[in-house]
Amino acid sequence: MGDFNSRVGNKNDTNTNVIGKHGEPICNSNGTRMIDYCVMNDLIIANTFYEHANIHKFTRVAESRNEKSILDYVLVQRSNRRTVTDVRVQRSAEIFSDHYLVIAKIKKTTSLPFKKAKEGNMQNRNDSVKTYKLREEETANRYQDGGEDGRAILDNKRGEAGMSVESYPVFHLHRGSGRSYERAAVRRSGHRKM
16 A cells, blocks of 8 residues: 555544554654544554564564564454454565564355345356356246246336336336246246356
8 A cells, every 4th residue: 555654642642543552652743644544545554552572563674773563454344344354564674774564354254145035036146147048048048038028017017117118117127037037047047157
């Protein structure tokens, strides 16, 4: 993202939920700007939420001046806060800089199945339509017939809403037609787990 030379302090310095209580005690003007940026974009500074020894906390050390600081950060969407399990400095990685490598451990999330679907719809995120079956002439003909059924359903919905084809909102047509074609494909060719 860039080198802002930001020092954001810790939770004792501000009353925002952007930073945790395990940062460094110093906050500079660039750090204040970074905190404001995080507040505006609903981000957190993940480094400051995990307690570590100083050797695993400070990202830059200038031993000649006896100076230690945290200048490199991992910014995470607040909604993804629980996916980050740890952020620490890896001092053994030699990157030819006075900054140390910052490593974030991220928990892998698994996809959850959709709610129980109605008959003919996709069952969960890992299902797909058996499109290879559409190469068979009989299945292709059945699918085309199913598409006609879908258009008839849309025409009925337009009539129930008391609208003509021209005045029915386009996004309703698109959403409805996509679902009807999906249902037709699943009914005609089945679905398979990925």
